[in-house]
Amino acid sequence: MAVSERSTKEGLLSVLDDVEVLSRELIEMLAISRNQKLPQPGEESQILELLVQRDGEFQELMKVAQEQGKVHQEMQLLEKEVEKRDSDIQQLQKQLKEAEHILATAVYQAKEKLKSIEKARKGSISSEEIIKYAHRISASNAVCAPLTWVPGDPRRPYPTDLEMRGGLLGQMSNLPTSGVNGHLPGDALAAGRLPDVLTPQYLWQSSDMSMNMLPPNHSNHFMLEPPGHNKENEDDVEAMSTDSSSSSSDSD
Amino acid sequence: MDKDSQDVHQELNKLKTKIQEAREQISTMPGISMSPEQQQQQLQNVREQVHTKNKLLQKYRSLCMIDIPKP
Numbered sequence: 001m002a003v004s005e006r007s008t009k010e011g012l013l014s015v016l017d018d019v020e021v022l023s024r025e026l027i028e029m030l031a032i033s034r035n036q037k038l039p040q041p042g043e044e045s046q047i048l049e050l051l052v053q054r055d056g057e058f059q060e061l062m063k064v065a066q067e068q069g070k071v072h073q074e075m076q077l078l079e080k081e082v083e084k085r086d087s088d089i090q091q092l093q094k095q096l097k098e099a100e101h102i103l104a105t106a107v108y109q110a111k112e113k114l115k116s117i118e119k120a121r122k123g124s125i126s127s128e129e130i131i132k133y134a135h136r137i138s139a140s141n142a143v144c145a146p147l148t149w150v151p152g153d154p155r156r157p158y159p160t161d162l163e164m165r166g167g168l169l170g171q172m173s174n175l176p177t178s179g180v181n182g183h184l185p186g187d188a189l190a191a192g193r194l195p196d197v198l199t200p201q202y203l204w205q206s207s208d209m210s211m212n213m214l215p216p217n218h219s220n221h222f223m224l225e226p227p228g229h230n231k232e233n234e235d236d237v238e239a240m241s242t243d244s245s246s247s248s249s250d251s252d
Numbered sequence: 253m254d255k256d257s258q259d260v261h262q263e264l265n266k267l268k269t270k271i272q273e274a275r276e277q278i279s280t281m282p283g284i285s286m287s288p289e290q291q292q293q294q295l296q297n298v299r300e301q302v303h304t305k306n307k308l309l310q311k312y313r314s315l316c317m318i319d320i321p322k323p
Binding site: 005006007008009012013016019020023024027028031034064065067068069071072073074075078079081082085086088089092 | 257
């Protein structure tokens with residue numbers, strides 16, 4: 001069993017060693033036999049026979065080695081093909097990983113979107129209600145000044161002090177009014193010099209009811225003004241009114 | 253006699269050199285580091301590897317990865 005497992009190379013080298021030894025012995029023996037008689041006359045022929053045998057083995061092994069060389073070439077080609085397949089498989093693996101990543105991202109985003117849809121569905125508000133609120137907010141000129149607004153116009157996008165006091169809460173608490181329309185004394189409107197188109201019209205006071213809804217201590221003509229401050233304060237209001245974003249009402 | 257022994261030594265050295273060259277050439281020969289049976293076994297293994305990998309690649313390339321679920 002050990003002999004059959006021996007590689008061809010080992011066999012060849014072993015036979016070569018034998019050939020070397022046998023040929024050396026033969027030559028030495030022949031050299032000696034020329035001068036003197038050999039103690040064993042048949043020894044030469046024995047060595048010769050062994051030499052011939054070893055030569056035959058060597059030739060056989062060389063044929064086997066040639067065949068193995070061809071098989072080795074075929075195996076090298078197959079191994080190259082295996083390498084190419086390996087690289088193809090690796091390439092496919094990379095692509096599959098990429099696809100998996102893309103799909104995972106898409107699935108995650110889709111789940112997030114579904115969650116948002118569900119959340120929106122739970123807290124849904126009717127569009128009519130939203131439009132109603134939008135109308136209410138925009139009708140009071142709270143988001144944009146009216147087209148006829150000019151600097152000096154006492155109208156503001158918020159309820160002024162006077163209007164708050166003139167409302168139901170103010171009436172309930174019977175708070176004294178200070179100033180006119182929530183503006184500082186000497187206001188242009190308080191001076192009664194603005195035209196009717198600039199009189200304040202707010203959502204909670206319709207144009208028809210604005211006069212009726214005012215508390216009894218309010219004059220319809222808004223003639224109240226503190227003495228001696230008219231012109232100066234008008235200038236102040238004019239200056240302040242030019243900046244539409246500033247608040248000119250003072251809470252007393 | 254001396255000349256003969258010199259000739260013998262010379263020829264022996266030549267033989268030794270030739271056998272050494274033969275050894276070196278045998279060492280460089282490809283594919284003989286194993287027995288023929290072992291080599292055949294290895295060849296068979298490599299052929300099977302190629303066959304398996306070809307089948308795998310064919311399967312992955314023709315495989316439909318996305319299955320649309322039926323409603």
